[in-house]
Amino acid sequence: MEASHGETEHAQGSLSMRTELFIGGQWRPASDGATFPIIDPSTEQTIAEVSSATVDDVTDAVEIAAVAGKKWAQRAPRERAEILRKAWELLRDRKDEIATYIVRENGKAMPDAVGETSYAIEFFRWYAEEAVRNYGEILTSPAGGNKIVVMQQPIGVSVLVTPWNYPAAMATRKIAPAIAAGCAVILKPASDTPLTALLVAEILTEAGVPPGVMNVVPSRRSGEVVGAMLHHPLTRKLSFTGSTEVGRALLKEAADCVVNCSMELGGNAPFLVFEDADIDAAVAGAMIAKMRNGGEACTAANRFYAHERVYQEFTDKFTAAMAAFKVGPGHESGVELGPMINEWAIKDMDRLVQDAKAKGSEVLTGGAPLQRTGYYYPPTVLGNVPADADILREEVFGPVAPILSFSDDDEVIAQANDTEYGLVSYLYTQDIGRGMAISERLDAGMIGLNRGLVSDPAAPFGGMKQSGLGREGSHEGMMEYMEMKYIAVEW
Numbered sequence: 001m002e003a004s005h006g007e008t009e010h011a012q013g014s015l016s017m018r019t020e021l022f023i024g025g026q027w028r029p030a031s032d033g034a035t036f037p038i039i040d041p042s043t044e045q046t047i048a049e050v051s052s053a054t055v056d057d058v059t060d061a062v063e064i065a066a067v068a069g070k071k072w073a074q075r076a077p078r079e080r081a082e083i084l085r086k087a088w089e090l091l092r093d094r095k096d097e098i099a100t101y102i103v104r105e106n107g108k109a110m111p112d113a114v115g116e117t118s119y120a121i122e123f124f125r126w127y128a129e130e131a132v133r134n135y136g137e138i139l140t141s142p143a144g145g146n147k148i149v150v151m152q153q154p155i156g157v158s159v160l161v162t163p164w165n166y167p168a169a170m171a172t173r174k175i176a177p178a179i180a181a182g183c184a185v186i187l188k189p190a191s192d193t194p195l196t197a198l199l200v201a202e203i204l205t206e207a208g209v210p211p212g213v214m215n216v217v218p219s220r221r222s223g224e225v226v227g228a229m230l231h232h233p234l235t236r237k238l239s240f241t242g243s244t245e246v247g248r249a250l251l252k253e254a255a256d257c258v259v260n261c262s263m264e265l266g267g268n269a270p271f272l273v274f275e276d277a278d279i280d281a282a283v284a285g286a287m288i289a290k291m292r293n294g295g296e297a298c299t300a301a302n303r304f305y306a307h308e309r310v311y312q313e314f315t316d317k318f319t320a321a322m323a324a325f326k327v328g329p330g331h332e333s334g335v336e337l338g339p340m341i342n343e344w345a346i347k348d349m350d351r352l353v354q355d356a357k358a359k360g361s362e363v364l365t366g367g368a369p370l371q372r373t374g375y376y377y378p379p380t381v382l383g384n385v386p387a388d389a390d391i392l393r394e395e396v397f398g399p400v401a402p403i404l405s406f407s408d409d410d411e412v413i414a415q416a417n418d419t420e421y422g423l424v425s426y427l428y429t430q431d432i433g434r435g436m437a438i439s440e441r442l443d444a445g446m447i448g449l450n451r452g453l454v455s456d457p458a459a460p461f462g463g464m465k466q467s468g469l470g471r472e473g474s475h476e477g478m479m480e481y482m483e484m485k486y487i488a489v490e491w
Helices: 055-074 077-093 095-106 110-130 169-181 195-207 222-230 244-255 279-295 311-323 343-358 409-417 432-441 474-479
Strands: 007-010 015-018 021-023 026-028 035-040 045-051 137-140 147-154 157-161 185-188 214-216 235-241 260-264 269-273 301-307 362-365 380-383 400-406 424-428 446-449 482-489
Touching (some): 015 195, 021 055, 055 147, 077 110, 095 195, 110 169, 169 474, 195 214, 235 244, 279 311, 311 400, 343 400
Parallel strands (some): 235 260, 269 301, 301 400
């Protein structure tokens, strides 16, 4: 079949991929005609050339979004809810196609891609229900002279910047609450993985999202175009998911025009196994917390602490489970771990592993890049990791698990909290009272207590300290795209 203008025909799975910018309901090339390649991490081959937005393109997108957003904000909440519900239905019907896109451009194993897709589309169902729940309040002034009326209004044009590790979910977790609130959005997806975002835009248009309310501007000139949008006087909101380093830089840029910011940044999650834990359950939870998405997740467990009484049992069982993982191209049957996103991810991960080895860590399985086509790193477990290893300080974005032993609750809580990050912590104990008490002492915005998975569209996702600002998901996620207005009134 011949590909139409703005599409790339792909042999694997007969995908017809959109590759142009999506602005104001129209597919169009970059104003200067520039494109950039999308690489399949499993083959290192180019699968598409995608338009690379310019400053002129994103400026146009902001101005179109501002006009469309005013009309969208005036639509009845129930009308917005019905469109979101339709989007959920269409996304659900095409979930296999979305998962295939994710595998091709991101590389993750198909089970992970399917899991991401199921999670991603649920945000539209959730916010279809939340769109009609824009609560305010009315109360009498304490002096009794007037009424205090508080209402929430859409904040306005919202710039959404998403990472490569969850091409669908990180986009939908922002798009759904923003348009539920009545805002128009401009999504700047990661330049490694824009194809899934463009597919989502196509589906949302089919669901009835009006032209200009949903815009997608892939670009290799990320800093330049995001900076231009943040300095545009019509931009009122930035929602960013990515590294803490980039988040700090964007906060500084956003300060110039006092743009409201939500930040979901890095993590360095501890995973604590206490002496009274169900070890088999802890191992199962550890496999989810570490290996979901191949370890390429801000919520991934990165530092494992096992009580000295159960250290050997937990380490042996966890290592065996890690070593049994099947590695290969994400689309192949039975593969549980696909390639990493690119060669830089491999180099950065291996640097931390080699530093730990040099400082005395024991390699229990894995420990070096696989010598094959594609960006592969095997599941790796490091035992008896010393406290000065870099891997305990830096975020490990991959299938590498360092394990330490501990003997005292206060000691391990202090170690768990000894980081600039505070996104999520995991702990296993059969004493729920003890677990709740320890959960309160852990510096993290989310806690997995006897559970290796915390993400849920109905729950507030976000961190403390330098892991971010604000929350995504839950009712609070929609409120991030609202601005409070107080009216003093007499009647």
